[in-house]
Amino acid sequence: MASPQTPPGFPSDVRYLTTPVASPLLPALDRLTYTTPCPPHLLPNPPPRVAIRVITDPRHPAKGQRGLFNAGTEDLERGTWIRDYVGWVHTEAEADPKSEYDLSLERRAVTPLGGEGADEASGESRFEVVGCDATTMGGEARFVNDYRGVPGFERPNAVFELRSWDIPGMVGRKGVRMAVWAGPHGVAKGAEICVSYGKGYWRPKEAQGQSRLAEGAKEEPRAKVGRGRRVAKAKQG
Ligand SMILES: C[S@@+](CC[C@H](N)C(=O)[O-])C[C@H]1O[C@@H](n2cnc3c(N)ncnc32)[C@H](O)[C@@H]1O
Secondary structure, eight states, X not given: OOOOOOXXXXXXXXXXXSSOEEOTTSOHHHHHHHHSOOOGGGSSSOOOOEEEEEOOOTTSTTTTSEEEEEOSSSOBOTXXXXXXXXXXXXXXXXXXXXXXXXXXXXXXXXXXXXXXXXXXXXXXXEEEEEXXXXXXXXXXXXGOEEOTTOTTOSSOSEEEEEEEEEOTTSTTOEEEEEEXXXXXXXXXXXXXXXXXXXXXXXXXXXXXXXXXXXXXXHHSOOEEETXXXXXXXXXXX
């Protein structure tokens, strides 16, 4: 299969992906769920035109960096799928706490051997995270900035939400992606596409845990399931 065409403005030192890449340490079921390619006809809608641009506005807090913009000829309606957040899908042990591109796909309770999900010594539940880091490889969604401080923004115009589809030929198995969607008021033609990373992202680095972008996903605990259908709860917030 021909490799996907790298979009204009994509940095040459980052590998362009359209499908996530699994760490060799990722359990087989997570690999299936989070890295199986999604057939184009099962995307929620045709990919809208976006552009990666270097930010030149001196008032923008990410000036000199890149951002993602609605480059189509129309506004994007509320709930329009924009792009999947693709990258390197990894286990919690492999997470880079300094990464600025790591997002949590799933946070699940771990049941200790012979236990009920609680650590016997502390009595607390333990969780593990499946992360997706777009530092060295990723797609257009890695350029989505946080709305805070961006001129003209009082709130995000886009959201991170999970989506899933039935994997063809595998009864009961779903592929899952974190995706960027147009928010409740849509994304105006020409506008930068900005989400909320969540307040946790902006805490001092030393106070942060793994998967910094994960906080954004947790703050908006909703999921897209099937072809654009909105459900009340994320698969695992
Ligand atoms: C996921 S990356 C977003 C894309 C990034 N601007 C780029 O050019 O690759 C996250 C980083 O972008 C920058 N950023 C995003 N939103 C920002 C904001 N509202 N204010 C300041 N920096 C921001 C920060 O450096 C942050 O760590």
